[in-house]
Amino acid sequence: MAKELTATQQKILEFIINYRADHGMPPTLAEIAGNFGYKNRATVQQHLQALEKKGYIKRNSRVARGIELTVEDKYFVSRPVLGEVAAGNPLTIYPDAIDSIELPTIAHTPRDSFLLRVKGDSLKDAYVFSGDIVIVNPNILPVNGHFVVAILDDAAVVKRFFKKESVIELHSENPEYQPIVLKHGYENFKIVGVVIGVYRSMDKIAG
Amino acid sequence: MAKELTATQQKILEFIINYRADHGMPPTLAEIAGNFGYKNRATVQQHLQALEKKGYIKRNSRVARGIELTVEDKYFVSRPVLGEVAAGNPLTIYPDAIDSIELPTIAHTPRDSFLLRVKGDSLKDAYVFSGDIVIVNPNILPVNGHFVVAILDDAAVVKRFFKKESVIELHSENPEYQPIVLKHGYENFKIVGVVIGVYRSMDKIAG
DNA sequence: TATGTCGCCATACATTTGTATGGTAAATGT
């Protein structure tokens, strides 16, 4: 059923998929052309016609960005995982992506949030397990009870946030771990962001 | 910081958010106008200018669908949950959406997949708990070990799928539940789709 | 009464976008 693609067609298809993941919408012909250095939209048009003929995309006539992916769900979108974050004891954070996860297209992460893979079991009572992906948004102000990712002495942790009068407390859900208590203004501490959700791909289990 | 919106501006902002969730991209001015019965794009343009002035959106000049939501992460997107699905014993499936879940800008579910809320604990050994949202894709052929949603005698269940020579077995991860064994061709049975992921919003816990 | 805001319309225009046609060059196959 799935006909063979030429190398160029493959690249363009991948670009469309990635553009969609990044921008939340398909690219225009001009944007595709620009990305590949084409001086002409007609070139892109021809490749898109080939892709449609082979069944990889569907096009809406005369609609701006009217490219639909028909293979969307086989072609999962690859998103970078920026590091591992300890739910138990702190782990070193990595500067670059350590891995990428195949998120289904449901997972159009907002531009300002990012993914971290959880390691450790200190959140098991919140049903977050080692290997799960947490979606972290750095532009939300944490309120008490939020799960936050924090940098603490050059390591990253996921903990539950409680701000009290003169201290900030970081709790684990797992009672085996003691809360971390921080005075306001402690230097080697920074809130990275608030955990807005947890995602787990089921293929890992099925495999 | 967030200035007041007029009723019309509010409606248009909501439309943009919903359109984006449904189509994976922002609408054009013409599409907004069409939705509200405006005979004119200039009307929409004026409202968008007001929305931008008040800081709710950002616009990319002369770019098709160049509307960015700046309030995206406060304004979580509402997606329909089509029913509840029993992880333990079967539950009746509902014809319409029973609820909606606030998904973070993880907004764009692929058009052909849908969400179900899990009820029951038969999948707890797979770390899926009551209240979690499973993302179901009906266009994937299940292979052994996949978690599937199936209709069985007018009720929906989530089970692990194993196809054997002459029977199909549906397993729970929880050993308290016995596997369901079905002969090929059993009438009141239908695979609805494959569970491709699990999502849990953290706000529920924080609240 | 005068002034301003809000919501909408009509018209007009430049740019963007999708589309079609024809042409060139390289690689491949027969």
Next chain:
DNA sequence: ACATTTACCATACAAATGTATGGCGACATA
């Protein structure tokens, strides 16, 4: 040697899209 496929270009055009300007009626308010 010839035809085919692939990949690109140039040009052209219609439709879609974003944008600007001015006008009209309803409503509130100073």
